[in-house]
Amino acid sequence: DTGVSQDPRHKITKRGQNVTFRCDPISEHNRLYWYRQTLGQGPEFLTYFQNEAQLEKSRLLSDRFSAERPKGSFSTLEIQRTEQGDSAMYLCASTDGPGGGSYNEQFFGPGTRLTVL
């Protein structure tokens, strides 16, 4: 079963370091999403790609955050100069339904848990 995969599953880093996460969507899904989830809260939208184009970004995505999806396949999310407030679960989702991703089920990966010390 080739669902959405994310790597690494866990990341511990020191404040000020850069980290990069990878997401591999379900094959042939053209829409890919990043969300962030802090303890006791629901996921919050960060950004959205349709193929390789980044079409929507949340105000949560500060200039320390950058996401890419080269060639419209896997995606990376980089956080520069990490802060303790960046500690969270980073979730990736993909979909390929007609009418747009929010009109259809989004398939989520297992997430990358980031801890910034």
Add this chain to the structure above:
Amino acid sequence: SQQGEEDPQALSIQEGENATMNCSYKTSINNLQWYRQNSGRGLVHLILIRSNEREKHSGRLRVTLDTSKKSSSLLITASRAADTASYFCAKSQGGSEKLVFGKGMKLTVNP
């Protein structure tokens, strides 16, 4: 800010009982989706109900939508210990691709 708030925030029941979760929202929606999340894991999609639908079923799950009251409910019948998880409602609105999640409701089903 998050919309799509679940109520109650926590619910503890015995196996075999029904569990009802409610979700309210503030602005008009395209659809409302329910997801389940086991502790520390990713989200699993349960049901999507569109704004022109009033009720949907999937196995032991029943979702209703009342757009006049801007609310939805998720009913889990004959609950099992394996249903223990956090449940989230998420709404889509306008032309945005994002889903807006509530804070979630933690369901505990005791064997």
